[in-house]
Amino acid sequence: MRGGSESLNSNKAIAACVHEGLRTADLPESAVQAIETADRDAVGLLIRDEKHVDVIVPRGGKTLIERISNEAKVPVIKHLDGICHVYIDADADIDKAIRIADNAKTQRYGTCNTMETLLVHQDTARAVLPPLAEIFRGKGVALRGCPRARLIVSAMNEAAEDDWQTEYLAPILAVRVVDSLDEALVHIARYGSQHTDAIVTENYTAANRFLREVDSSSVMVNASTRFADGFEYGLGAEIGISTNKLHARGPVGLEGLTTQKWIVLGSGQIRK
Secondary structure (H helix, E strand, O other), rough: OOOHHHHHHHHHHHHHHHHHHHHHHHOOHHHHHOOOOOOOOHHHHHEOOOOOOOOOOOOOOOOHHHHHHOOOOOOOOOOOOEEEEEEOOOOOOOOHHHHHHHHHHHHHOOOOOOOOEEEEHHHHHHHHHHHHHHHHHHHOEEEEEEEEHHOOOOEEEEOOHHHOOOOOOOOEEEEEEOOOOHHHHHHOOOHHOOOEEEEOOOHHHHHHHHHHHOOOOOOEEOHHHHHHOOOOOOOOOOOOOOOOOOOOOOOOOHHHHHOOEEEEEEEEEEOO
């Protein structure tokens, strides 16, 4: 464990408690160690120490994680961004779509599985965008839309190119109207961060194609992106959500070259 200067004393106290517990259980104290310096040079040494360090799990801001990813010689488990999408299909149930999109954005703003971009098929845009815009307005969410979205909801601000590739972690949402599922898939492939993406549809073929072709760690049908969570998946506490594709160890056959992808099939569920 190595924290920043703002958490140094807290980490020392936590490590002391853990060491006491290890002693009580007749386990070696050295099983858990805290690096008791805020010197950033220590990070550089740690992430290059292939002899003693098996894996780094960076938790912090984008600048920190980018540095670790670029400089580490030790394997890194990380996600850099949570640019999550909800795509409302031509065959979506409108009530489900509104409920899911609202929850995916507003249940919590500062999490990596919060929706940052809403994609809406042109055939459902006029039915779904005005009521959603009213809900978001009431919750203080600023909308940044493409020209077609702004024709439907004039109160939206104009979206810039950067809005499609920004993890806001705030009450801000980018909105784009698309012609087809194909266009939605292209958008997600270009701008997504391979974290969590969802489709709202009653079309079995469209749902299955979305599950197959969206290359994210969690892909969902008719459920809020907020369910992408270790506890919600029944895995217990987590230290992060990885968007990596991990290397294999030992004999490398087809199974060793296959990574996990979480599939969530819902019927309108939202996280409370």
